[in-house]
Amino acid sequence: MNGERLRVRGLVQGVGFRPTVWRLAQELGLCGDVRNDGEGVLIRLQAATSETLDQFCTRLQAECPPLARIDAIERAPLTEPLHATSFTISASDHSAIHTGIVADAATCPACLAEIRDPRNRRYRYAFTNCTHCGPRLSIINSLPYDRAGTSMAAFPMCAQCQAEYRDPADRRFHAQPNACPACGPQLWLADASGQRLDSAHWGAVDALAAASQRLAAGQILAIKGIGSFHLVCDAGNAAAVATLRQRKQREAKPLALMARDLDVIRRWAHLSEREAACLRSPAAPIVLLQRRTDADAESLAPALAPGQSTLGLMLPSSPLHHLLLADWERPLVMTSANRSNEPPCTDNADALRRLTGIADLWLLHDRDISNRVDDSVWRDLDGAPRPLRRARGDAPAPLPLPSGFATSPPLLALGGELKNTVCLLRDGAAILSQHLGDLDDAPTARAYRDTLARYAQLFEHRPTMLAVDAHPDYHSSQFGRTWAARDGLRLIEVQHHHAHLASVLADNDWPLDGGAVLGVIFDGLGWGADGTFWGGEWLLGDYRQVERVAHLRPAALLGGAQAIREPWRNLLARLEDAGGWAHWCDCYSDVAVIQQLAAHPLTAPLRQLLAHGLNAPLSSSAGRLFDAVAAALGISAERLQYEGQAAIELEALATLAGEINAADGYPLALAQAVDPVVLDPAPLWAPLFTDLQCGATRSAIAARFHRGLIRAVIQTSTQLATRYAVKTIVLSGGVWQNRLMLEGVAAGLRQAGWQVLMHRRVPANDGGLALGQACVAAAAAVS
């Protein structure tokens, strides 16, 4: 007899792993047992031949259930014989939970078949799930992960569900949220005031069918989903979309769409194989897709994504959504249910209070959302899907850390100010939270504290170190400083762009001692080590430290944060810096934007402000350069309606221009005699304004700007990488969500022979910041 002890590590709990092990053992005639424990899954097997054991391991890898992830199978001989005569699933050992809470997952094909089968007891049941799909993070309150610790605790299983739950051969074996119409959560409709409607009023087979009919009639519904509330309307109904925008006070920010299947999506967007796979993955994120210009223009409301060349589309992610969309040949608007700048609602009472006046009708259910989880957003860039927002379906799956970090003490990184996520580090893995939102919003800042407490409990995490952004005033930084001082924890303040660099390194498994890289960190704004704001940086270094070897020439932010909301202020500051405002007035008085600036009542006082250096802090931000160029083209001329709007619309314009010759790019000047080296965008303004004067198209100008910046970044990076003898160039910061920039720069750098690393699993924007902060702090702790 051969006996072995298999230790399986990875995402192996709560995902139907033990039933798979049980089935394989049955099929191969193996005896022994399997159990969950603090390190994952432990399997003890006895077999007649060691070949059977090899076969078992091979098949376990190959037939790993869809939501499971095997990081390692460690095999060792049994120390004592088992004397087992069958294969059993043993009770779990909850002594030390060190395996991950998995993310919510979209409905699996088996469950989908059930809800569509009139003979099945789960026909049209919106809360159908199994170990291969369904809610996880969104329903969990506490550990251990069993029904009592989730918001399913209020729904005792019926006998049939119990039987499934107990049967190792059933895919609902130990499916904690298992439910059916007889025992699980229920849906109902409520009128605009939140009053529950009698089902006699629905005039349809069930609440979902009634909801679908009301949508077809042009109404706006607030729908309580799995992890959050959505506002929903017919994307083909221009009046409904306009009403939704007006009620939500969201004038221009793109609205996410949900479509029944890929065929529906293909009618309005270009869809590659990779994008289709991303849409259909268990995470079922929103994917930004290139909008088809040949699509029937009348068929979708014009106001879905003004000024953009993309549409954000997703597939149904729960039975509720599948059933709602079943009859829809076009997408539904499915936008998070909040007024602008507020976090989405989570409980019924809260939603009813806060969304009064927005929804015509409510589709509600009686299961609580324990953790708010927004929709994730991905975009296919430079040959792979990359996250822009990591939330439902992605978090909190652990990200294994690169080598060298295994001995890091447990630590917590508190993230940035906007698009905040937090990251905890333990046992060589990083747990990056779901997107939490903007901390200048009080309800979000409260949810942030709750999430920190929830994660600490779920992951039994007691940090001995805290990492925060070096910004004096970020809410997260202030909170971290206070916490560290109170509890005597070691505090590491991480410069914003160093965190971005470390984030992209960790995202690419760059070892702790992998050596220095050159980071091109093109970003919005971060507090620099010198008391100015950075954001167009070349940083040389690694997790431990960086040196600022080059940057974009700084320009003043006229009126601090106001310059971020009003892009034209950046244009004024740039022109004042590049030869003086008077020069531009003299030479380009016939250009509309110069006339508008000259006539603007704030131009003169802003120049005064600049002259006196009053609330006009300097910034080398690349994002603000995009804003300035966008302003020159009249994009969001007075004020941005959402963060990043100017840069996004500039990219969309440039995309329209098609291929542009590299030689046609606007020039930037590289001043190398200084240390750090300075890349000065000033030379681009004269040809740009000459183009405006000559009546060149806005898209051509946008493209020439992109082309010129791409060329200058490639040149600067190449020179610096050569000078400092590094082989690897890494790209991080929000600007790299721009497809033209990312693909253009990456292609050029690769062609020049450099290894290029970019984000793969965490966002390039501040949503990935916490991972970088955590790694910088860990590097400081282990060395």
Next chain:
Amino acid sequence: LTHGAGGRATAQLLDTLFKPAFANEWLAQGNDQALFSVPPGRLVMSTDAHVVAPLFFPGGDIGSLAVHGTINDVAMSGARPLHLAASFILEEGLPLADLARIVASLAQAARDAGVAVVTGDTKVVERGKGDGVFITTTGIGVVPDGLLISGDQARPGDAILINGTLGDHGIAILSQRAHLGFETVLQSDSAALHGLVADMIAAVPEIHCLRDPTRGGLATTLNELAHQSGVGMRIHEAAIPLQPAVIAACELLGLDPLYSANEGKLVAICPAAQAETLLATMRRHPLGTQAAIIGEVVADPLHFVQLRTRFGGERLLDWLTGEQLPRIC
């Protein structure tokens, strides 16, 4: 003004400039200290160093500011201010005319407030070692027995009141510094508030907290009070009195009036039941004509100060380190 001329020059300055300006019975004692008897009650004492650029600004100067600042700090305990001490650090090269103007203004402000400057000191430092004039004033006052007005007394349910428009001082100063044009319509609100406080206490002795939102503005003061009292605060943007010129200047400057300095404003927190009485009393006083109830104290373990915006959002008014640095990435 020259430095290093020794004791004689300084003595001359005292005799010709300071003593005539401040003339009172305590200074006339001619000693290095003022001797006075104290009325019944508890004594309070406060000191403030005043630094401001420019020295002269619309609505005041460093002299009047040095009086108002300290009197207000004393008055926020509910006290009646009794006396002031003032010490001057003068930079070599300061025009004598400017000094005379400042001293006269300080003396006038003290007289208007009915509070005598009973002792003081003057030093001259080398050029480049001061910013024209620094003035430190110390005040004492007396609080009647029975009053308990303190930053730790705010209770959930209490009302939060302000005696008028916010940000006037800070924005007037900035506007003047960069010649933005608003200085022609905007004045510092610099004023002594003890008279208003006396009326308020007479009408509503149950006032829980009083504080003047000077540097850091209303937001900073409310955060201090929230932490001291262990409560949260909610204020309503629509209820906050603001001058149109302050709104316009803040829009231009990218600054938040709620974080801008005031020198003639006070925040009052009192039980909700007395809020209307207090408001009516404040509005009857010349320094409170635009008084308003701007929010309420709430129970909140996180001690957040949050602003209900005009659009229905809830903005967190965090406790900032100083300048209003951009936090958007």
